[in-house]
Structure formats: structure tokens, C-alpha cells
Amino acid sequence: ATYAVTVVYDAxxxxxxxxxxxxxAGKEAVQRHTGAGGVFTVxxxxxxxxxxxxxxxxxxxxxxxxxxxxxxxxxxxxxxxxTGEELFRLxxxxxxxxx
Numbered sequence: 525a526t527y528a529v530t531v532v533y534d535a536x537x538x539x540x541x542x543x544x545x546x547x548x549a550g551k552e553a554v555q556r557h558t559g560a561g562g563v564f565t566v567x568x569x570x571x572x573x574x575x576x577x578x579x580x581x582x583x584x585x586x587x588x589x590x591x592x593x594x595x596x597x598x599x600x601x602x603x604x605x606x607t608g609e610e611l612f613r614l615x616x617x618x619x620x621x622x623x
Contacts, residue, residue: 527619529573529587531601534613535560537579561608566617568592568599577612587623 538559547601565574566587573587 526589526591526622528581528622529565529566529568529590530618530620531575531585531587532615532618533577533583533585534579534581534615535579535583536581538608552606559608560610560612562606562611563604564611565602565604566599566616567602569597574604582615583612590619592619 535561538561560579561577563574565572567573568590569592571588571590575585575587578585594617599617601614601617
């Protein structure tokens, strides 16, 4: 069967600022970003989907479609890059049968 894959999460918007961080070569200017943001991958069966986090509350982000035969499957949600204090707050992964 073929399913539409949607991830649901909270990703609060934040603020960007510049700060100083003590490094090996002394103090360095770095960009700071509060809130959520980044890039993530969802793997399900032999298919994987990579997407950029959209800020908001109860974000429903469509990732695409996957075809699965009857059986047991594991899914994995992985952060590729985190650009804020957190990636997001995962609520659910939805698989909706397609005709």
C-alpha cells in the first residue's frame, strides 16, 4: 500500500543575535539563534525524506509518499543540522493510505 507521510511538530520561532564565545584563539564572534530550526531526515522502510524545519506551532509538514508491504517497520527521525536551541518538538508521524 502507498501512504502519504506527514510529520507534525512544534517549532517555536526565536531570535537571532551575535555574541562572543571563548575559543582556542581567544574570543570569537558567533551567531546565536534561539527557538527551533534546522534540517532533519525521516527514514521509513527503504525510503528517507529530508526537510527543513518550518517554524510554528502544530506544524504539519508533508514529506512525500512511501510504499510499504504488509509487515513491521521501524522509523527513525534524525537531526542533520540544528540551527537553534532545538530542532523541533516532535508530536507525531502520520501515514495516510492513498488510493
